Every structure is written in structure tokens, then in C-alpha cells.
Amino acid sequence: MSQKSNKKQTALNNRYIRLGLFLLLGVLLYVSTFNNVVPEQLDISLSEPAPQDIRSPITIEHEEQTAERRREAVATIDPVYTLQTHYATTQTDKVNAIFDLAITLQSEMEEESEEADEPPSTDEQVEYMQDALSENVDQSISSATIETLLTSSNQELRTARDVARNAIFEVMNDGISVDQVPTAREEAEERVSRSITSSRMQSAVSEITTSLVTANYIYDDEATNEQVELAVSEVDPVLIREGQLLAQEGEVIGPEAYEQMRLVGLLDDSTSLYPYIGLLIFVGLLLLLLQLYMMQTSAPIHNSNKYLLLYVIVFVVMLVIMNLQSLIIQFDLTGVMWLTPMALGPMLLAQLINYRVALFSATLFAITGSIIFSHAAASSFHSSFLIYAILSGFAGVFFIGKQPRISKVLQAGIFVALINGLAVTLLHMLNNQQVVFQTYGNEVSFAVLSGFLSAILSLGLLPFFETGFNILSKTKLIELTNANQPLLRKILLEAPGTYHHSVMVANLSEAASEAIGANGLLARVGAYYHDLGKTKNPMYFIENQMQIENPHDRLPPERSKQIIIDHPYDGAAILEKHNFPKEIVDIAKEHHGTTLLKFFYYKAKEQGKEPVESEYRYPGPRAQFKESAIIGIADSVEAAVRSMPNPTEEKIRNLVDAIIRDRLVDQQFNECDITLKELATVADSMCETLKGTFHSRIEYPDDEQGEVKENE
Incomplete structure (x- = not known):
């Protein structure tokens, strides 16, 4: 199988491992919170005493009581009636139409009588007018009344019409409800009797008038419905609220309390899948948020299965x-x-992985904890614990900070204890709880102890994680800078020149790394140990050759180059033997990359040999991360500047630029993600640091001879 295929298979395996870890976390999350979402069922019957205080686990509407309240509200609404003022005009128009039709019909009958040999009979005239009234006026009156109208003079008809109109208009000028219609018709009939003396015409006009007097104060269905809807909308739904006390311990369960328990599901024997599906969605969302965060963070958890584990x-x-x-x-x-x-997890993650990862995770821990402790609340989430856990977790991370130290962990414990105590106090006040000093004192005491417990557990668990995962935490890095560290003392005692060189490289690397946002502490520690392999043959490296002959002068270039080439890998082997973090081992291997040992390569050429260039190159690997690349540059720069006679700012700048350019052309940065802009920043930082180290020398006059001597 080709190397490309191997890499592809490795990447695939890594994805499978990563997926497996996510699934494992999801299963553990689900299992650990499962019991807290199982609906509580009460073994209780009507008219029995409550075995404990019973509270509603949810907020739900009591639909039956809400409907009853709405029915009561509707019952208080009186029907809405509206005065229809135009009814009087409509009815008087009908009076006009009846009498006009009678006058017109009389006129037509007279003309027909003159022209026809036999005029229409009275019955025919009555029938004709009845048809006309039904068709044109939509009004029916008796035959006797029609006969009276047809046999009266025009003057009598006009007088009768005016009487009928006035009677109807005056009576209907006021509102007439349906039950008032008979009274109104009697009043209209009385008005007619006072105005017409002829009994025959009076009877006809009374019939017409009373038939046209109608109710004009009418029930308004639309307005009534609006009032009903308004009344219904103003009725608040009857809610059984989350945490509401349904029955006190020992209280006999009445019908109303029993019904409330049934509504909130405390008496439901049937199994509902909703809580389990909801928990599954909750776990899925938590894992989704975690994955989205990991995709965007620059922390090692982004692509390292070790850190994910x-x-x-x-x-x-x-x-x-x-x-x-x-x-x-x-x-x-x-x-x-x-x-x-609750501060334990965030404090561990801040030291082991990343400050931002710890803050994000503090929220996840708090949300999960609010479900696990939900049995201490009335709902599926314990809101007070959620607030407490977030404040506690954030406090631990903020106080440890981005540069954690062991001493800071204990201080963080004190800080978290203070925040926890304040959190419990504010929750008491926000919930408007009555302060019982014994209860409040217990709660605050436990909260304060939680802060110290977080710090103690963090200090106790941290070494296990660092050792078990070989984690390069900031705390571990700081410990590796201790001058009493055995390997650091080994360099100091066996290769003092190399030790001094390493300290200079560390200064250059740390400043340059921080200038581009890389891990300056990692660069410093890596620089301290990058030349550990020189302790195997210290005298074969020029910084350790003090007033002695250079051993390479007596060795062939093939032998010399092998000694030099071996030192990165000798150092890496020692570091691995002492179980140093992988990053420090990688820096030791990578700081020379695959660069060419030019001195011995050209020395071999000068001796008339035909050296193979690849044999005079370090085997690599090239720098895989920014800190390793920076240490490689600083290593070459420090050695070159140290051997430079009378270094000046301009000479140093030219030298630094030349070394970086030479490594860039030699493709030494191809396998790490350092950019040209960052390389320019690295060059600026190193020149600034070197300017402070190899500062301009100040001339002092010699007191006795007046001569000048140079002092650093």
C-alpha cells in the first residue's frame, strides 16, 4: 500500500475513533440523566392522606376550570340591542305606496269604464290591487280595506294617507322592542281614531297602520358576539403552575387536588415517550454544539483524539x-x-486543554447538572442550580487565567468559594425566600466548601491526567523550566556552553512566538531542551570548547557530520526515556529540519571527495508547528550572532533575514502553518531581542593613562 493510501486510512481511522468518542459521551450523558426525566408516578387514591408535599412538575392549563370561568363571564353579558331609525321611514314609504297605488288604480278604472261596455267588477278591482301590493309593496291587507280605498275619493285617500304616515312615524320615533309592538300598535290605532271620523275609513287606516308598526329596537347579533368574545378574552386561563403545592403532607386528597394531580401526569400509569425523546434531543444538541465549537477552536481538541478522549x-x-x-x-x-x-471540570480543562474550552464546557456542565439535580426542583431543570453552576465554573476558569500555575489553583479555590457563597445568597434573594439562619448558614457553608473541594480535587487529579496522557499543560511547562529539573541540570553541568546557548534561544523564541500569537511558554521550554543530545558528546560542539583544541580538526568530515547530525535524535531519545511531553520531543527532533551541514559538506569537497548532499542533511522531520519552526530559526540566529565580530543592529538584521530566507528557500517551513507575514514578525522580534542583548558598547576613559577601553 502506498504512503498516500496509508495516510488516507489513518485519517479515516481517526474519524471513526472521534465518532466513537462522541457516541460514548452521548450514551454516558443519556444514561446519567435518564432517571431524572422519568415521570414521577404517585401511588395515591382519592380521600387518602398525602404521603408527602406534592407539587406540580409542570405548568399546565386546567381546561375545564378555564371553560367554566369563560361560561360564567359569558353569562354576565346582556344582549345588545340597536335602534334602527330608518325603519320608520321605510314603513311610511310603504304607506305612500299603498295609497298611491289605490289612487292610480282608481284613475285607471275610470278610464276603462268610459272605454269598455262593461267596467271591471269590485271583486276584480280588489283582486288586482292585492296582487299589485304583494308584488310592489310586499304587504297584504284585507279585501274590505282595499274596497274602502278604491271607493273613497282622492281627497279622502290623501287625508287618510297623511294620518297613517303621521301615526306610524310618531309611534316609531321611539325605540320599540319586540315585546312592545302590541302596545305601539294600540297607540297608533288610537291616533288614527282621533283623526278620522268615518268609521269605515278609520277601520281601513287602522288596519294599514297597525300592520306597518313593527319593532325597531333590534337584537344586534354581531355586537353581542363582540361583547362575548371580549369577555372570554379577558378571562385568564386557569394554570397549574410548576412547583405549585397541590397537597401538603398528611392532607386528605380531595376531588379537586386529585384532578390536578391527574392533569399534571402524577397519576398517569401509561408510559409517555416524550421525556425520553426530549432527553435524546437534548443530548444530541449538546453534542452538536460541542462539535461546532471544536470545529472553530484552535485548541488541540480540534483535531486530536487524545485530547478528545x-x-x-x-x-x-x-x-x-x-x-x-x-x-x-x-x-x-x-x-x-x-x-x-462544579468548578472542578472547568478548572481541569483550563489547565489541561484551553482557557476557552473550559469556559464553554462550564456551561455544558451547568446545563447537565440542572437536569441531574432536577428532582430537587419541581421541573425537569433546576434553574437555581444552573445559575449557581455557571457562576462557579466561570469563577474557577477566570481566576486560573490563561497562564495557570499550581499556586493559582489554591487561590482559585478561595475565589470560587467566595463566588459560591454570593451565588447562594443572591438565589435566596431572587427567589424571595424567607431567611432562616440555620438553613441559610448550612447552604452557604456547603457552597464555600465546594470551592475548596474543587481546588483540592483539581490538584489531586491533575498529575494523573498529565502523566496518563502525557499532557503538556501550562502547569507542566512551568515545572519543566525549574532549574532543578534533572535533565536541565544535566545540560548545565555537562554542557554549560550549550545551556547558555539554550537560554538565549529560549529568550528569542518566547518573544517571537508571543509576537505572532503562538505559545511562548512552549517555545521557551522547547528551547531549553532542544540541544539535550549535545550532552552525549559535549566537546564536539563549539560553544563547549573553552580553551581546548577542536576535536573535529582531527576527524574526517564524514565522522564529524555524523556526530553533529545525531544530536537532535539523541536528545529526543533521552526525552522520550524520561517521558517528556511529545511536543518537547518533537522540537528536539525538528529544530534542524532537513537542513544541510554546509561546513562539513564543503570541507569534504575541499578534501577532494565527492560527498552526497543528502548524506550531509539532517534526516528531519521538518518543523510541524510554529513553535518548532521559530526555535529552529532562533537556534541558527543565536549561534551566528554569537560568532559575529562587533555585531551592529544593521548586521544583525541582515543576518536574521538571511537565515530566514535561506530556510524558506530550503523549504524548511513547508510542513507547518507559519505564514510569510508571521516570519517577518518573527524577524522583527528577534532583532529587537538581540539589540538588547548585544547592545552598543559604551566607551569609558582610562583614569590613569587617558586611554579608552570598551565595556559591555
């Missing part, structure tokens, strides 16, 4: 601690929930 283990440690603590709560010890060391 470390993260999963820290998460599992927090899950175990929270679940154990939730069991302790069942012993009914007041405030013991606040003893949970």
Missing part, C-alpha cells in the same frame, strides 16, 4: 460526581446540593 474523561468525572452528589441529597441534609464541585 481526555475531554470525555473529564466530562465523565463530572457526571459521576454530580450523580453521586444527587444520591447524597436523598438523605435530606439541607443545602448539601451546593457542595457539588
Whole structure:
């Protein structure tokens, strides 16, 4: 199989491992929170005493009571009636139409009588007018009334019309409801009787008038419905609220309380899948957020399965601690929930992985904890614990900071204890709880102890993680800078020149790394140990040759180049033997990359040999990360500047630029992600550092001879 195929298969395997770790974390999350979402079922019957205080786990509407309240509200609404003022005009128009039709019909009958031999009979005239009234006026009156109208003079008809109109208009000028219609018709009939003396015409006009008097104060269905809708909308739904006390311990369960328990699901024997599906969605969302965050972070968890496994283990440690603590709560010890060391996970992650990862994870731990401790609340989430856990976790991360030290962990414990105590206090106040000093004192005491417990557990677990995963944490890096570290003392005692060179390289590398946003502390520690391999043959390296003959003068170039080429790998082997972090080992291997040993290569040529260039190159690998590349540059720069006579700022700048340019042309940076802009920044930083080290010399006059001597 080709090398390309091997790399592809390795990447595929890494993805499978990563997926497996995510699935493992998801399963553990689901299992650890499963019992906390199982709906609580009460074995209780009507008219029995409550075995404990029973509270609603959810907020739900009591639909039956809400409907009853709305029915009561609707019952208080009176029907809305509206005065239809135009009804009077409409009815008087009908009066006009009836009398006009009678006058017109009389006129037509007279003309027909003159022309026809036999005029229409009275019955025919009555029938004709009845048809006309039905068609044109939509009004029906008796035959006797029509006969009276047809046999009266025009003057009598006009007078009768005016009487009928006035009677109808005056009576209907006021509102007439349906039940008032008979009274109104009697009043209209009385008005007619006072105005018409002829009994025959009075009877006809009374019939017409009373038939046209109608109700004009009408029930308004639309307005009534609007009032009903408004009344219904103003009725608030009857809610059984989350945490509401349904029955006190020992209280006999009445029908209303029993119904409330049924509605909130406390009496439901059937199994609902909703909580389990909801928990599955919750775990999925948490893992999705974690994956999205990992895709965007520059922390090693982004692409390292080792660090992902470390993260999963820290998460599992927090899950175990929270679940154990939730069991302790069942012993009914007041405030013991606040003893949970929620700052532990974030503090560990801040030291082992990354400051930002720790802050993000503090939120995840808090959300998970709010579910695990939900049995201490009335709902599926313990909102007070969520706030407490976030404040506690953030406090631990913020105080440890981006440059964690062991001493800071203990200080962080004190700080977290203070924040925890304040968090419990503010939760008491926000929840408007009555302060019982014994209860409040217990809760604050447990919260304060939680801060110290987080610090103690962090200090206790940190070495196990660092050793087990060979993690290069900031704390571990700081420990490796200790001058009493055995390998550092080995360099100092066996190769003092190399030790001094390494310290100079460390200064250059740290400043340059920080200038481009890389890990300056890693660069410093890597520089301290990058030449550890020189302790195997210290005298064969020029910085250790003090007033002695150079051994290479007596060796053939083939032998000399092998001694020089071996030192990075000798150092890496020693570091691996002492279980040093991989990054430090890689720096030792990579700081020379695949550069050419020019001195011995050209020396071999001068001796008339035909050396193979590849044999005079370091085997590599080239620098794989920025800090390694910077240390390689600093190593060459320091050695070159140290051997430079009378270094000046301009000479140093030209030398630094030449070394970087030479490595760039030699493709030594092809396998790391350092950019040309960052290389320019590295050059500027190193020149600035070297300017302070090899500063201009100041001339002092000789007191006795007046001569000048140079002092550094």
C-alpha cells in the first residue's frame, strides 16, 4: 500500500475513533440523566392522606376550570340591542305606496269604464290591487280595506294617507322592542281614531297602520358576539403552575387536588415517550454544539483524539460526581446540593486543554447538572442550580487565567468559594425566600466548601491526567523550566556552553512566538531542551570548547557530520526515556529540519571527495508547528550572532533575514502553518531581542593613562 493510501486510512481511522468518542459521551450523558426525566408516578387514591408535599412538575392549563370561568363571564353579558331609525321611514314609504297605488288604480278604472261596455267588477278591482301590493309593496291587507280605498275619493285617500304616515312615524320615533309592538300598535290605532271620523275609513287606516308598526329596537347579533368574545378574552386561563403545592403532607386528597394531580401526569400509569425523546434531543444538541465549537477552536481538541478522549474523561468525572452528589441529597441534609464541585471540570480543562474550552464546557456542565439535580426542583431543570453552576465554573476558569500555575489553583479555590457563597445568597434573594439562619448558614457553608473541594480535587487529579496522557499543560511547562529539573541540570553541568546557548534561544523564541500569537511558554521550554543530545558528546560542539583544541580538526568530515547530525535524535531519545511531553520531543527532533551541514559538506569537497548532499542533511522531520519552526530559526540566529565580530543592529538584521530566507528557500517551513507575514514578525522580534542583548558598547576613559577601553 502506498504512503498516500496509508495516510488516507489513518485519517479515516481517526474519524471513526472521534465518532466513537462522541457516541460514548452521548450514551454516558443519556444514561446519567435518564432517571431524572422519568415521570414521577404517585401511588395515591382519592380521600387518602398525602404521603408527602406534592407539587406540580409542570405548568399546565386546567381546561375545564378555564371553560367554566369563560361560561360564567359569558353569562354576565346582556344582549345588545340597536335602534334602527330608518325603519320608520321605510314603513311610511310603504304607506305612500299603498295609497298611491289605490289612487292610480282608481284613475285607471275610470278610464276603462268610459272605454269598455262593461267596467271591471269590485271583486276584480280588489283582486288586482292585492296582487299589485304583494308584488310592489310586499304587504297584504284585507279585501274590505282595499274596497274602502278604491271607493273613497282622492281627497279622502290623501287625508287618510297623511294620518297613517303621521301615526306610524310618531309611534316609531321611539325605540320599540319586540315585546312592545302590541302596545305601539294600540297607540297608533288610537291616533288614527282621533283623526278620522268615518268609521269605515278609520277601520281601513287602522288596519294599514297597525300592520306597518313593527319593532325597531333590534337584537344586534354581531355586537353581542363582540361583547362575548371580549369577555372570554379577558378571562385568564386557569394554570397549574410548576412547583405549585397541590397537597401538603398528611392532607386528605380531595376531588379537586386529585384532578390536578391527574392533569399534571402524577397519576398517569401509561408510559409517555416524550421525556425520553426530549432527553435524546437534548443530548444530541449538546453534542452538536460541542462539535461546532471544536470545529472553530484552535485548541488541540480540534483535531486530536487524545485530547478528545481526555475531554470525555473529564466530562465523565463530572457526571459521576454530580450523580453521586444527587444520591447524597436523598438523605435530606439541607443545602448539601451546593457542595457539588462544579468548578472542578472547568478548572481541569483550563489547565489541561484551553482557557476557552473550559469556559464553554462550564456551561455544558451547568446545563447537565440542572437536569441531574432536577428532582430537587419541581421541573425537569433546576434553574437555581444552573445559575449557581455557571457562576462557579466561570469563577474557577477566570481566576486560573490563561497562564495557570499550581499556586493559582489554591487561590482559585478561595475565589470560587467566595463566588459560591454570593451565588447562594443572591438565589435566596431572587427567589424571595424567607431567611432562616440555620438553613441559610448550612447552604452557604456547603457552597464555600465546594470551592475548596474543587481546588483540592483539581490538584489531586491533575498529575494523573498529565502523566496518563502525557499532557503538556501550562502547569507542566512551568515545572519543566525549574532549574532543578534533572535533565536541565544535566545540560548545565555537562554542557554549560550549550545551556547558555539554550537560554538565549529560549529568550528569542518566547518573544517571537508571543509576537505572532503562538505559545511562548512552549517555545521557551522547547528551547531549553532542544540541544539535550549535545550532552552525549559535549566537546564536539563549539560553544563547549573553552580553551581546548577542536576535536573535529582531527576527524574526517564524514565522522564529524555524523556526530553533529545525531544530536537532535539523541536528545529526543533521552526525552522520550524520561517521558517528556511529545511536543518537547518533537522540537528536539525538528529544530534542524532537513537542513544541510554546509561546513562539513564543503570541507569534504575541499578534501577532494565527492560527498552526497543528502548524506550531509539532517534526516528531519521538518518543523510541524510554529513553535518548532521559530526555535529552529532562533537556534541558527543565536549561534551566528554569537560568532559575529562587533555585531551592529544593521548586521544583525541582515543576518536574521538571511537565515530566514535561506530556510524558506530550503523549504524548511513547508510542513507547518507559519505564514510569510508571521516570519517577518518573527524577524522583527528577534532583532529587537538581540539589540538588547548585544547592545552598543559604551566607551569609558582610562583614569590613569587617558586611554579608552570598551565595556559591555
